[in-house]
Amino acid sequence: MKALLNHRSIRKYKGDPIDDSLLQEILTAGTRASTTGNMQVYSIIVTRDEEVKRQLLPLHFNQQMVMQAPVVLTFCADFNRFNKWCKQRNANPGYDNFLSFFTAAIDALLAAQNVCIAAEEKGLGICYLGTTTYTADKIIEVLKLPKGVVPVTTVVMGYPDEQPELTDRLPLAGVIHHEVYHDYSEGDIDQIYQQKESLPLTKKLLEENKKETLAQIFTDNRYTLKDNVTFSKNLLKVLEQQGFMNNDRTE
Template sequence: MNQTVETILNHRSIRKFKDEPVTKEQIHTIIKAARQASTSSNVMAYTIIGITDTSLKEELYKVSGHLHVKNNAHLFIFCGDLNRINQLADDTVSIEDNLESTEQFIVATIDAALAAQNATIAAESMGLGICYIGSLRNDINRVNELLELPQHVLPLFGLVVGHPDHQPDIKPRLPLEAVYHENKYLPFQEQQKFIEAYDNEIEQYYQTRSSNTKIDTWTDQMIRKFSQPTRMDVSPFVKQKGLNKK
């Protein structure tokens, strides 16, 4: 197994960081890695915003509720961005129908996610830790206001980076057989035995991990999560920003 694969398989979310900065060179290397991610038709439909202002981090922490949003060495926010494309077109060309389609919304979201994962692997290869921050969407309108985002730009998620101050256990994932199907979709009934095996594994993990032990299964977590509507303001916000409208 090569070092890159070892880095990927050793991933875990880091939520406690040492009071130690990352260098400008490290930040730029992470961004360079992000920029080399695959992108649909070379659109590069994302923008990365680095948050260095402590008062702004404090405001973003209020949205998220997670201390590591302000207690980190660097916070990146990944945005889906079709504003640049919109600005390229003059009055002689109509691109609105295409720009505001679901297809281009998906493109922007995927481009940003691919860039972020490249950034993650680069950071972890340097011995840094990361954690994705979806909770910035707890109040997406407030984040939009704080970052002064123009039309056709969406704040999708954050990525905190720093020197790890803990080493959490690696959380097990669904079995390969549940997530990888050959030639056609595997009926749920055939997936179920793998999910049940995973429930047993994750229950054991929660009971024996080094911190925050509990009794829970993946199935119970998912039922709880999806039985309670969350962030329902995101859909109208996206449409107000001129995306995913058609």
């Protein structure tokens, strides 16, 4: 509970390496995550080599923690291994569709979260990189991912060189629904976002970005419609290229 409730995204790292035995223990914890049908349709690419990290750096928008952190982990939805096993055991796999990608992506993210919690429990810092799906096509090239494998998230890991404050979260009442979904009234929305909107950080962001509301920073600056559409199209092409869009096959 302590590790969970004190999670911080770390973006500055010391140069100290992570011991092989410690990394092995953390990765083993990752493999104990829940998984669909015990198929474990994911793979984890462990990157320590400076040259490979240099190739990954621009694909993660030149975030320097990619180079600072001693370990970069790329979590992939992976039906390649499972498909090969099926074929070698005289079974006909039907996993070249979107549902199978979604299943494998869930498996990969569950493993990633186990890894992150285990790392934080051992005194390491982590940060998820949401850029992975934006540049999945280029990451596939760098990491030599075969058909049936798609990167879904990246985690940098190392010993923290900073101790940031805990990031704010919405109140529990804002995300929990009892028995059925209860849609939000205007008053509910005002109440749920009141604390976030009143933070000193929010005031600073509004001044820096010359915006009227925090919501506008998200829609106009951080996650724009144009970017969402561009990255969506790119990811859909990747899914087709990697063999996950054959949604009409029946046998």
